[in-house]
Amino acid sequence: MTSCDAIVIGGGHNGLTTATVLAKSGRKVMLFEAAEALCASMQTVEIAPGYRTSALSHLVNRLAPEVIRATGLDTACLNRTPAPTVTLGAGEPVVLRGGYGETLDGVSAEEALAFAAFRQKLMAQAAILGRFLTRRPPLPGEITRKDLLPLTTTGLALLRGGRGAARELMRMLLTNVADAADEHLCDDRLRGLMAFDATLGSHMGPRSPGSLLGLYYRLTGSANGIPGAQIVPLGGMGALATAFTAAAERAGVTLRPGTPVARIEAVQGRATGVTLADGTLVQAPVVVSAVHPATTFLQLVDRAEIGTGLTRAFRRHRSRGNVAKLHLALSRVPGFTGVAEADHAGRIVLARSTDHVETAFNPAKYAEFSPDPAMEVVLPSLGQPEMAAEGCTLSALVQFAPYALRGGWAAGKAKLLETILARLEAHAPGLRETIVFADLLPPPEIEARFALPGGHWHHGEMTADQLLFNRPVHAAAGYRTPLDGLWLASAGSHPGGGISGLPGLNAAREILEARP
Amino acid sequence: MIAPRRHPAQDHFRQPLTETPFHPRLAALCETESWYNWAGQKALHSVYDEELEYFAIRSTAAVFDISPMIKYRIRGPGAEAMLNRLTLRDVRKLAPGRVQYTAWCDDAGEVLDDGTLFRPGPQEFRLCSQGRHLPWILDTAEGFDCTVEDESTAIAGLALQGPASFAVLQAAGFSGLETLKTFNIRDLPHEGGQVTISRTGFTGDLGYELFCPAEAALSLWDRLWSAGAPLGLKPIGYNALDRARIEAGFIVPGTDFIATDLALRADRARLPDEIGLDWLVDPAKTQFNGRRAIMAARAKGGPRHVLVGLEVEDNTPAVGAILYHHKKREAGVVSSAIWSPMLKRNIAIASLDAPYGSRITEDLWVEIYALRELRYHKLMKRARIVPRPFLKLRRRTVTPPGLV
Ligand SMILES: Cc1cc2nc3c(=O)[nH]c(=O)nc-3n(C[C@H](O)[C@H](O)[C@H](O)COP(=O)(O)OP(=O)(O)OC[C@H]3O[C@@H](n4cnc5c(N)ncnc54)[C@H](O)[C@@H]3O)c2cc1C
Numbered sequence: 001m002t003s004c005d006a007i008v009i010g011g012g013h014n015g016l017t018t019a020t021v022l023a024k025s026g027r028k029v030m031l032f033e034a035a036e037a038l039c040a041s042m043q044t045v046e047i048a049p050g051y052r053t054s055a056l057s058h059l060v061n062r063l064a065p066e067v068i069r070a071t072g073l074d075t076a077c078l079n080r081t082p083a084p085t086v087t088l089g090a091g092e093p094v095v096l097r098g099g100y101g102e103t104l105d106g107v108s109a110e111e112a113l114a115f116a117a118f119r120q121k122l123m124a125q126a127a128i129l130g131r132f133l134t135r136r137p138p139l140p141g142e143i144t145r146k147d148l149l150p151l152t153t154t155g156l157a158l159l160r161g162g163r164g165a166a167r168e169l170m171r172m173l174l175t176n177v178a179d180a181a182d183e184h185l186c187d188d189r190l191r192g193l194m195a196f197d198a199t200l201g202s203h204m205g206p207r208s209p210g211s212l213l214g215l216y217y218r219l220t221g222s223a224n225g226i227p228g229a230q231i232v233p234l235g236g237m238g239a240l241a242t243a244f245t246a247a248a249e250r251a252g253v254t255l256r257p258g259t260p261v262a263r264i265e266a267v268q269g270r271a272t273g274v275t276l277a278d279g280t281l282v283q284a285p286v287v288v289s290a291v292h293p294a295t296t297f298l299q300l301v302d303r304a305e306i307g308t309g310l311t312r313a314f315r316r317h318r319s320r321g322n323v324a325k326l327h328l329a330l331s332r333v334p335g336f337t338g339v340a341e342a343d344h345a346g347r348i349v350l351a352r353s354t355d356h357v358e359t360a361f362n363p364a365k366y367a368e369f370s371p372d373p374a375m376e377v378v379l380p381s382l383g384q385p386e387m388a389a390e391g392c393t394l395s396a397l398v399q400f401a402p403y404a405l406r407g408g409w410a411a412g413k414a415k416l417l418e419t420i421l422a423r424l425e426a427h428a429p430g431l432r433e434t435i436v437f438a439d440l441l442p443p444p445e446i447e448a449r450f451a452l453p454g455g456h457w458h459h460g461e462m463t464a465d466q467l468l469f470n471r472p473v474h475a476a477a478g479y480r481t482p483l484d485g486l487w488l489a490s491a492g493s494h495p496g497g498g499i500s501g502l503p504g505l506n507a508a509r510e511i512l513e514a515r516p
Numbered sequence: 517m518i519a520p521r522r523h524p525a526q527d528h529f530r531q532p533l534t535e536t537p538f539h540p541r542l543a544a545l546c547e548t549e550s551w552y553n554w555a556g557q558k559a560l561h562s563v564y565d566e567e568l569e570y571f572a573i574r575s576t577a578a579v580f581d582i583s584p585m586i587k588y589r590i591r592g593p594g595a596e597a598m599l600n601r602l603t604l605r606d607v608r609k610l611a612p613g614r615v616q617y618t619a620w621c622d623d624a625g626e627v628l629d630d631g632t633l634f635r636p637g638p639q640e641f642r643l644c645s646q647g648r649h650l651p652w653i654l655d656t657a658e659g660f661d662c663t664v665e666d667e668s669t670a671i672a673g674l675a676l677q678g679p680a681s682f683a684v685l686q687a688a689g690f691s692g693l694e695t696l697k698t699f700n701i702r703d704l705p706h707e708g709g710q711v712t713i714s715r716t717g718f719t720g721d722l723g724y725e726l727f728c729p730a731e732a733a734l735s736l737w738d739r740l741w742s743a744g745a746p747l748g749l750k751p752i753g754y755n756a757l758d759r760a761r762i763e764a765g766f767i768v769p770g771t772d773f774i775a776t777d778l779a780l781r782a783d784r785a786r787l788p789d790e791i792g793l794d795w796l797v798d799p800a801k802t803q804f805n806g807r808r809a810i811m812a813a814r815a816k817g818g819p820r821h822v823l824v825g826l827e828v829e830d831n832t833p834a835v836g837a838i839l840y841h842h843k844k845r846e847a848g849v850v851s852s853a854i855w856s857p858m859l860k861r862n863i864a865i866a867s868l869d870a871p872y873g874s875r876i877t878e879d880l881w882v883e884i885y886a887l888r889e890l891r892y893h894k895l896m897k898r899a900r901i902v903p904r905p906f907l908k909l910r911r912r913t914v915t916p917p918g919l920v
Contacts, residue, residue: 269803303659304601305803309623312655475623482623482808 004028004254006286006511007274009261009300010490011038015290016244016253017504018489018511020071022288023251025512030282031253032274034260034451038245041450042499044238044380044387048437051329051381053393054237056450058378059083059347060499061230062221063240066134067501070508071247077239082229083378084346086339088427089189089353093338095346096193099123100219100228111187118184123227125169126219128157133220133495133502136478136510137468174464177215178206178354188353195358196351196374200399201457201497203322205361206354210464217462217496230347236380236387240499264289264296264486266305271485274300285485286511290504292453293460293472293492294319301483310482313473318466319492320403321443321455322364326375326420328394329437333382334428348377350423364400369416369442373398373423391434396420403443403454413440458497459490468494479507480514487511528556528648528668536583537672537733541741545751552754555648555668557584560753569756573719574858576748577678579740580757582725583733586648587671590641592662597802599641602656603633604788606801610635615699615714619793620649625809626776626785628652629769630793632716636701642667642727646769647778656805672733676740677723677760680747682917685713685724688743693724694916707735718757720764722911762852762863765825765904767791772823772851772865787813790821791867792904821848822873825904826864828882829897831855834864837882839872843896847872850882856906863906864899877901 004027008019011033023029037043041056060078068075085096095105101119104112131150132138138147158166172180177198181191195206198215205211223229233239248255260277264287273283289296294314297306335341336348351357351374360370375398381387398420405412417440425432443455452459460472469477472492479487479494489507491497536542536557550561559581562569572578590599599607603618610616612635619630631645639662643653650666657664676684685693690704690713701714709732717723728736741749761768769775776785787810788797797810813819828834833855839848848868856863864882872880884895911917 266803268799268801269808304597307623307805307808308601308652308656309805311658315655484808 001281001283002030003273003283004030005284006030006288007032007282007284008253008288008290008489009264009274009296010290011035011040011255011257012290012490013039013042013241013244013499013501014490014504015288016248017067017071017501018288018290018508019253020248020251021505021508022511023248023253024070029253030284031248031255032259032261032276033255033257036258037241038248038255038257039241041452042237042241042244044236047327047393047439048329050389051391051393051437052236052387053327053329053380053395056325056446057237057499058232058380058395058397059230060233060237060240061218061223062498062500063223064134064500064502064505065222065225067505070505071244071501072250073247074243077233077235077243078224078231080231080234082223082226083232084343085193085230085349086336086343086346087189087193087349087351088336088338089192093336094187094189094193095343098229099222099226107187107190111185111190114185115187115190121168122215122219124161124165125172126216127227128154128169129216130220132468134506136506137471137494139469139478172212174210174213176207176209176211178211178358180212181206181354192351192353192356192374193349195354196349196376199357199361200376200397201321201323202462203318203320203364204463205358207358208361213464213467214462221498221500232345232378232380232382234384261300263302264300264483266302266483266486269305269482269484271483286487287485288487288489288507288511290489291451292319292490293317293476293488295453296486296488297476301486306483307475310473310475313475317460317472318463319454319456319460321446321457322400322402323455323457324369324398324401324416324443325441325446326394326396326398326417327437327439327441328396328435329388329391330394330431330434331391331436332434333379333392334394334424334431334434336428344379345382350375350377350427361400364402367402367404367406369401369405369412369419370399371419373400373416373420375399375420375423377424391436396424401442403447405442409442409444413442416440416442459492462496467496471496479510532556533558534669536581537730538581538583538674538737541734541737542581542751548753550753554584554754555586555646559584561755562753563751566753566755569750569752570759570857572748572750572752573678573721573756573760575679576750577676577680577684577744578750578752578756579744580675580677580752582673582675583671583730585668585673586645587667587673587727588643588650588653589665589667590643590653590657590662591639591665592660593639594661595639595641598657598660598662599633599643600802601660601804602653604793604796604798604804604806606798607633608801612636612638613701615701615716617796619788619796621788621806621810622776623805623809624776624785625787625806625813627773627788627791627793628777629775630767634701634712634714636703636712647775652777670730671727672730672736674726674736674740675717675723675757676726677717677719677721679722679911680749681723684740684744684747684749687747688739697915698913706739707732711736718764718766719760720766720905720907720912721760721909722917758852759854759857762854762865763856763858763905763907765865765906767823767865768852772867786821787819789813789819790823792823794819818870818874820870822868822870824866824868824873824901825906826850826866826880826882826899827902827906828853828862828864828899830895831862832884832886832895832897833862834882834884834897834899837864837884839866839868839899840881840883841872841876842879843881847876847880858907861906863902865904866899873901
């Protein structure tokens with residue numbers, strides 16, 4: 001029988017972050033990943049001979065500087081100027097440059113001023129909220145001196161902005177992005193973009209209560225030190241996966257890809273180790289689950305070892321994806337109408353207006369996909385001949401595509417693909433005839449391919465009832481769980497999903513503090 | 517997902533105030549019409565005379581209709597493990613053919629209910645309680661290889677209690693029960709079917725509980741009645757039973773503690789240790805619902821509430837009275853109280869707020885408001901903490917039962 005100081009289940013970027021940080025502090029750490037590759041959802045894959053692209057995620061916009069520092073991550077693949085966002089509406093596109101539109105092309109001078117003011121306000125508010133992301137969420141009843149730090153600095157920051165700023169944050173915090181954008185902006189293309197960005201990956205439309213939180217969350221992220229910026233990594237997401245893996249190796253983590261964990265072992269309410277799918281037992285006083293929290297508690301842990309209330313909470317946990325991923329291999333670089341050639345290297349968003357995004361969401365409530373979906377398009381191989389010698393690859397994230405489609409995805413997939421291709425063709429005439437290969441992954445296929453339950457972006461909805469001390473559920477918030485010795489570290493924990501590494505880092509810090 | 521799974525499993529609420537399988541016999545004997553609603557079924561406070569009914573329990577034999585009790589049948593290879601997750605005691609130690617008094621809690625360690633767990637066979641259980649818990653039990657059973665079935669209306673139940681109860685069963689032709697020990701179960705033939713007889717009860721006396729299919733209820737009653745009437749068998753209502761159970765020191769949910777899922781006020785929920793059920797908690801067994809919270813509370817320095825037995829001076833039952841320390845500081849409340857005819861003492865069950873009842877156990881007083889013909893007599897009486905059960909009868913446990 002094998003044993004070590006800490007076991008990490010799941011080699012996503014969060015699991016690797018936890019493992020690396022624990023190993024760097026001297027722990028003997030073993031990490032087990034089900035897939036053959038570590039960071040399975042961040043691979044660069046060959047979808048057709050000669051065409052390479054990012055397997056799932058395609059943009060880096062919230063990788064935390066704290067995580068880069070703590071793991072010693074090599075970020076060479078991010079050494080690029082931030083990509084612009086191009087939002088296509090009726091007529092000319094709007095281009096946001098720098099960190100979420102530090103400068104704007106394509107709007108009236110008046111609208112540019114209005115946007116600048118709104119952007120500044122959102123950025124300032126996001127910066128305040130961001131203080132809560134890099135540490136354990138404050139847990140009611142267990143507030144420590146350490147928890148008081150962000151609370152105090154938040155108070156101070158708000159005071160510095162004057163009483164009006166505090167009131168304004170409280171007023172806006174739980175509103176919806178549609179109202180907030182209507183209040184500040186006139187241009188439908190900008191409002192549509194914000195509606196899209198606020199809801200991407202969630203089961204909500206821009207008019208759903210609390211939808212502004214999604215936009216705040218996005219704006220808490222940064223790339224290359226620029227808040228709100230985004231980067232299409234050199235070499236695709238796989239390059240970043242390699243960097244995370246290398247950091248773990250350097251730290252001395254024993255990495256075991258292709259090794260699914262079958263069970264978390266526990267005795268009398270304390271985790272003691274894991275049993276691998278091949279039956280091997282591995283023991284450790286600390287078991288970190290960096291896989292989806294519902295998988296952790298409903299599949300890996302023996303029900304007898306946890307409370308009925310906890311099982312109930314996880315059965316109610318909302319984590320069904322709404323985003324489909326489209327891969328295209330194209331024999332020629334597409335030309336989006338009105339978009340400058342250089343800006344094709346950016347993120348191209350098809351969201352005409354708030355109404356467009358809201359209308360795209362409506363069918364998802366009734367288990368149908370949108371006949372006129374909103375989407376973001378990235379050309380991951382652009383300017384990188386080693387990824388596509390000829391033509392290019394196109395990666396699109398399309399919403400809304402509900403996890404449980406009425407009539408099933410077997411029948412629905414071809415129809416959604418046709419719908420998406422028609423939309424793309426409308427904006428990039430001639431694109432369809434250059435398609436060499438197309439692959440559409442609705443949420444259930446994302447779930448199957450990346451062992452990502454529900455195919456959910458964040459391992460669980462990011463609504464107020466599943467945030468902070470309620471993330472993923474109240475009893476398992478703050479990385480510690482009711483099963484002593486078992487810790488959570490995936491995107492399902494605070495602060496949430498996206499390639500940030502923060503759940504993994506925060507978890508590691510809590511674990512290190514917990515043991516004498 | 518949860519709701520449709522539960523609804524078909526329980527539909528008791530569709531028909532309010534039904535009659536128990538014994539109703540025709542009880543209604544015929546009833547002289548008081550003091551019906552009340554017990555879990556949706558008609559039950560009697562008293563059949564003819566509360567006083568005489570009480571003395572039937574203690575001097576001859578009494579029969580009490582326990583059909584409204586909630587009964588769940590749990591079967592399957594995973595039943596034992598499931599029940600070990602659900603309840604506080606170690607079900608592995610409950611041998612087939614035995615019964616266990618037990619309780620269960622939510623994740624916060626707060627008591628949901630107490631009840632009796634019967635184990636007729638290795639993979640077969642019946643859980644009896646006051647409250648309904650099907651959704652909770654079904655959710656607890658998820659992932660375990662067992663089935664849970666609400667058999668509350670399908671199964672009729674009778675409590676046969678009192679010194680002559682064994683004689684009544686013997687006279688009714690239920691043979692071989694002289695070897696049945698306390699908390700043992702046996703199946704005996706009745707009308708081509710079976711009656712399950714356990715040596716259990718809520719009176720602290722010699723007594724049995726009989727369970728049979730609802731269809732066999734009337735014939736079982738008649739069989740007991742014709743054999744028992746000459747031996748002094750009497751039907752009784754809840755009031756008489758309640759006196760006996762207080763003497764025996766048993767607690768009743770809703771009276772002596774509030775089940776956490778029914779408590780409207782968050783501070784009314786109780787850990788087992790706070791209602792005298794600490795002895796049920798088995799930390800050495802497998803993990804169970806509430807263990808973490810119960811152990812954490814223990815580590816933090818013991819219960820915040822203490823349930824005790826009291827003996828109060830004089831003879832006025834201290835029902836609902838407030839407890840004081842040094843006649844001044846409020847220390848708790850009396851939840852059950854009677855003048856015990858057997859003990860000739862004024863006894864009560866009370867909940868104290870620590871440190872009263874734990875560190876401070878002397879100088880306790882109860883303030884009784886006794887309404888006497890439209891005038892309150894305010895009495896301040898000394899109360900002494902005494903062990904429960906107040907009344908211990910040798911005949912409850914002696915095997916074979918005899919005239920002890
Ligand atoms: C369609 C889509 C597009 C996205 N695009 C972006 C994007 O562009 N930018 C961005 O920042 N974020 C994006 N995200 C979000 C991002 O992918 C996730 O939030 C992120 O992957 C979460 O990382 P993680 O390490 O917590 O979990 P995961 O990446 O899900 O890693 C968990 C790992 O655990 C493994 N595992 C599961 N079960 C077991 C087991 N039993 N034993 C061993 N291992 C197991 C899995 O194989 C997996 O590798 C996207 C998400 C989706 C769904």
